[in-house]
Amino acid sequence: MIDFFSTLASMNVPGRNINPHISVDCVIFGFSTKMLKVLLIGREYTNPEGKLQKDYKLPGDFIANNEDLDLAASRTLEELTGLKDIYLQQFAFFGKPDRISRKEDIEWLKNNTGHDIHRVVTAAYYSLISVTVSSSESAIKNNATWIDIQHIPHLAFDHSTIISKGLAHLQGKLRSEPIGFELLPERFTIRELQTLYEVILGCTLDNRNFRKKILKSKYMVQLEEKQSGVAHKPAYYYRFDKNIYEKYKSASLGFNF
């Protein structure tokens, strides 16, 4: 018996030879102006009392035998959500023996794979993309949905732990590399950049310190244009110069701790 919402991609491919010991899970973060979201898949399962319930899980799947792990992650993401050509970064693997221990999870796996599965090691990948209203409507299919990171509902398996760890990796990356610029329009104000940092880091930053620190970066280029049609004092626009960043980076010793 297969659930009405089939949320394991493998189940869509009859005869795919899965390896029931190893899976991949994708934590896709979506930045949308003032909010950080994560892409989840609705799942229907039967609780121990026999009632049909709905919760969510990460886009993930067992790997097929003879399938490369990294390719399994891209394949799964595309099959389950429609998102493709996303740069997925390995960040951790989860291998606690009791990570699949809730009765309903074991039952659900049995219904969806035909195997008695108790022990799965999962390789987790993450990515950060920009989510505009149009992309969030068009890009995702099935029962995939973007959910505010501040309001994550009940999740299957240990997926809330995987999301927390993925977020910590993303925040570490944002502090050490200029990955945020790709999510902003080509020209942006310091305030817009600060909001991006605040949303992803999940905290409020001091305006003066942020401004001072970011303007020290040689790759922040001030444009001649200012904002127009704003009620407050118009702010200058900036752009991020990737060439300057690359040059500065390779010339520097690297460590700034």
Next chain:
Amino acid sequence: MIDFFSTLASMNVPGRNINPHISVDCVIFGFSTKMLKVLLIGREYTNPEGKLQKDYKLPGDFIANNEDLDLAASRTLEELTGLKDIYLQQFAFFGKPDRISRKEDIEWLKNNTGHDIHRVVTAAYYSLISVTVSSSESAIKNNATWIDIQHIPHLAFDHSTIISKGLAHLQGKLRSEPIGFELLPERFTIRELQTLYEVILGCTLDNRNFRKKILKSKYMVQLEEKQSGVAHKPAYYYRFDKNIYEKYKSASLGFNF
């Protein structure tokens, strides 16, 4: 038939119920004043021509069913090398379907496990420790041996790729966090610190720039003592102040890219 040098820890424990799909491998880097080394295990195998050969592999093993991945890594390291209480950091997993494809490797696995093994996903861990002459003699057992990273011999499976990736992670960490100080004596000269960076990063750094950059760090505390009994102008000793570092780190915005 089990090889004379049994280099899979599991083989030492009759009845251990291994999972032949998932393994752990440990890349232990050893810093010894002027050299970076890696801990390898000698392996005997029969080449396709039927001749007994010797090469090396990382300390690694299949996980036991119901064994936590992180604990499997510590257990394997201790069983194979005698090293214990080492902080092991996950850094990547290796899951290419053809990573075990050489005839002699497949044969060796069969002899050592009794299974026909073609596909194994391995979780890789690394650590950096100090190797003094005394510790390198006492800490390791069996046929474990420290080998200069510049002169790595022929390795089993994809273990040279795993070491390269592990080294890149270590170098990234060294550039972003003050992990090197723990390998130096409590008081050290700037020159000693620079040598540590050069050895681990595998490059020569400009003396003046290094000095300038490192002295900007608030947590480098100059001591009153200077070197004595040296032919050149004696240099001041410094110490690393972890408390200042922690305070500075939590107060800072973090990103210095």
